[in-house]
Amino acid sequence: MERHVLVLFPHPDDETLAVGGTIAFHAKAGSPVTYACFTLGQMGRNMGKPFFANRESLPTIREQELREACNALGITDLRMLGFRDKTLEFEDPELLIRIITDLIKELNPSLVITYYPGYCVHPDHEAVARATVEAIRRLQPADRPKLYCQAFSRDHFEALGERDIIVDTRGVWEERYLAIKAHKSQTALRVAEIEAGLKGDPEERDRVIEGLSQEGLYSYRFES
Template sequence: MTIADERSVLIVYPHPDDETSISGTISMYRKKGIPVSYACLTLGQLGRSLGNPVITNREELPLLRKQELLDACKVIGIEDVRMLGLFDKTIEFEDPEKIIKIVTDLIDELNPSVIYTFLPGFAVHPDHHATGRAVIEAVRRLPADQRPKIYTRAFAHNTEEVMGKPDIVNDIRHLRDLKLAVLRAHKTQMNDLADVYEEKLAAGDDTVLAYETFYIIKFDE
């Protein structure tokens, strides 16, 4: 699929490293000069890993993950990174109106023509679901002719069984090196996964880091 000439792009995800799953797509926007803003709700303070081998401790992890996020965004080409200061693994417990207002304020400021987030119910992590729900609700409340498009990532095992095939399939095979570099930037959380992907690519597996897929949110009214 050819990347559309959007007015601007907004990404709303809860954690540093969530952007790794769409880094190829976002880099294509940036190569076309399309503005991209990334609102990251938390610093991933409770990330599952301290590195392998261990390179930090629990107290220093948030600061390191902040730098990892900036490093990854530099690889992708994202210059406008917003770190919004919420706490990891608590988004699902926040007042939904608080998160909706955060998204609404971003839309009012940035006027994006498309927003990337997670598909609630099909993105595994409770923070992912809560973030996606807030984005969808914020956009739903806008007049129909003022709504940005919403493209969502989904990776639950039953996604296609329930939702059908993705609406958008972006071929990013030519961006594999970039995808790997973005993963490597998140050295506390993603180095092991990057190792697995590189081994599979070396073995000739052409399905690895080949496509980024999205479901489009559709409103009835």
């Protein structure tokens, strides 16, 4: 059981699609989980399938989806930090570092989760990942929480190797699925595939559940 888990991502649905099983696992084990979400994903291109959102309504819709997903995963402390989607790369890095440092000082987490800098594709992802690493690096080594990172760029495996943190999420696969379903403006096709599998024959159902039953991350190691 972790003392406190702090999750740092830029968009609604990052928490679910990147590490939803891990979050649900820790929440179910009794660890308090805080999700600091930097934007509302208001510049996202997906508007649902079939469309039910537009550029004006998307921020409100994505905020509600995020709240539903957090409820499914067991996140009880959601911090919406109010930045605009697709602008984090242009923010002063020291501002982002200061925000993250303040959260760490307030919450005293034993585990922080974010993306792996250099291997997370989107500029917003990179900005939060770099700021998180730097905020923790500036702490005294004895005061640093563990840092777990998710990577998904095409070259991440060649650069980083096998994931060294494997979380058994069999006990929370339904929570993970419900969180994916909550982000319906972004995940309609994936949800349709999962639902079709769950309604299929026993072998297909087992395959889908198995796909939701394990999650891997990288532990970030500081040189000093």
